[in-house]
Amino acid sequence: MHSEDLIEAIKTRRDNLDVTQEMLADLSGVGLRTLKQFESGKGNPTLETLNKLGNALGMELSYRVKEITK
Amino acid sequence: MHSEDLIEAIKTRRDNLDVTQEMLADLSGVGLRTLKQFESGKGNPTLETLNKLGNALGMELSYRVKEITK
């Protein structure tokens, strides 16, 4: 799956803000287990979960048209 | 939820490419019922579903840091 970028986005932002998984779980309302699973690449979170995490970190999810990179 | 933008992105792109829900369901491998539910705002799709739809339409999901708009 191509979700590594999303995972990296969350992890990087979380680290930059000096927020632990536990803090983010509390802040976002997402279960700690769910967050751990997502960040370790073992999850398939729902949009609601992705939004909760994004909101807590001041980020939003969007679709971007892929550019033709040759 | 703030997923209206994602819904609009999919619907708009799909319309622009003249693709029906049924065609997109087939192309993406997402069930027709699931797509209908998402587009009608009644769904909470998984990341896998969002990725499948995006891929079929040449789009990718990304997190963007929200700008402070005051």
Add this chain to the structure above:
DNA sequence: ATCAATAGTGCAATAAAAAGCACTTATCAT
């Protein structure tokens, strides 16, 4: 090398997404 903090995992229960099917509603051209 030890301790503390943070991150990752196994297991189990509950809630909910995914999917197909049959049906209804809306849209639009003729």
Add this chain to the structure above:
DNA sequence: ATGATAAGTGCTTTTTATTGCACTATTGAT
């Protein structure tokens, strides 16, 4: 206004995400 195409809904089963708990592993500082 009829027919055809596309979109939306009710119902159901199966699969899986979410969650908590208890535990292990990793990391980093002293």
